[in-house]
Amino acid sequence: MVKIAWGITGCGDKIEEIVDMIVELKNEYEDLDVDIYYSKSAEMVLNWYKLMGKLKDTFYNIRKEVNSNAPFLPGMLQTGKYDLFLVAPVTANSVAKIAHGVADTLITNSVAQGAKAMVPTYIYPPDNKKEEIETILPGGKTLKLYIRDTDVENVNILKKMQSITILENVDDIRDVLLKHIKGD
Template sequence: MKKTVAWGITGAGHFLTSSFRIFDQIKNEHDIRVNTFLSSAAEEVVRMYGLEKDLETISCGDYLEEIFLETQQGKSWPKTGRFLLEKYDALIVTPATSNTVSKIAHGTADSLVSNAVAQAVKGSVPVYVVPVDIAGVVVSELPFGIDRELCRKCNPCPPKDNCPNNAIADQIDLLKCNGCGLCKELCDYNAIKGGPVELKVRDVDTRNVEIIKNLEGITVLEKPEDIPGILADI
């Protein structure tokens, strides 16, 4: 029988592209359906990183392969009721922000993804979580931005004039940016960048990860690349 996995995405850039790559791999290598749940922050971040079209290839829109957006689901999250109806073989949350991990750790279910986790546990659906902040220092990939030390304030400015979403002024408006990368290609001075940055993990976030490791029905994975290894167990 075809397996059905629910994928919860929260608003983190770290692990985002690798999570998409892994789910694309899963779809290509296994007979599996993927039903995606996006937090409101994830809706914005997926767009910033230019991954909206990629998501549509992973969750095509058919039954149990839909894309559910928090901003379109109301406050009662009716679609999470499916976790009580034996529709899913697993819920995988990746990337999971420190905010979402905190909610899971303390039993809060006031967002689409945190509510999905709560309903999945109640429905005995195994939950796998990939936190972005586990311990120590993480290297995260930033969306596109303008390096003001390199910017020559050209007039005309090819990146600004050719941006399909009019997202560029003195800086890049990330709520308009769709992550296409055209601006970076058009800047002659390499002033538009998106790249790695080191971030220190707060001790409170590390403690919350330890809490959810001990919660019934929840397994913590260290990275998205661990996901294919769990498919045989679901």
């Protein structure tokens, strides 16, 4: 059994792809146990994209952030309840906080505390390269975004942190989860 804590922040870019992929993996692999922890901003985004129902239909343990310690994900990461911590997608704001040691939300505090216990943490920030990207809004419209230098610099800081692996795209998320599920 692979036990995963999945943290979701208020990032909408690739959220539909990520939810669909993790639901697919959960349905395909009985050995995959996923608990979901989402930020207050993520609740708005999940509802905006009409994904909350899909999560509730598929996963048993779904918890909303109350504060930086509640629900008590940081402690559960440190005491070995989870094999890994996946944060996907993550906002540029949360990346900046993690990069600079700010642990004032459930997700940023959980990354900090999990890292202290050397819990493998995989983070997918869509704002990871200096480029123009297209994100899909609810309803299918596209929106062009221009990734800022400071966002890329913060991602580069995370790449140097112990126990944190930056994932470049949604396929990397699938690869990492399959590696853990299959024990490779």
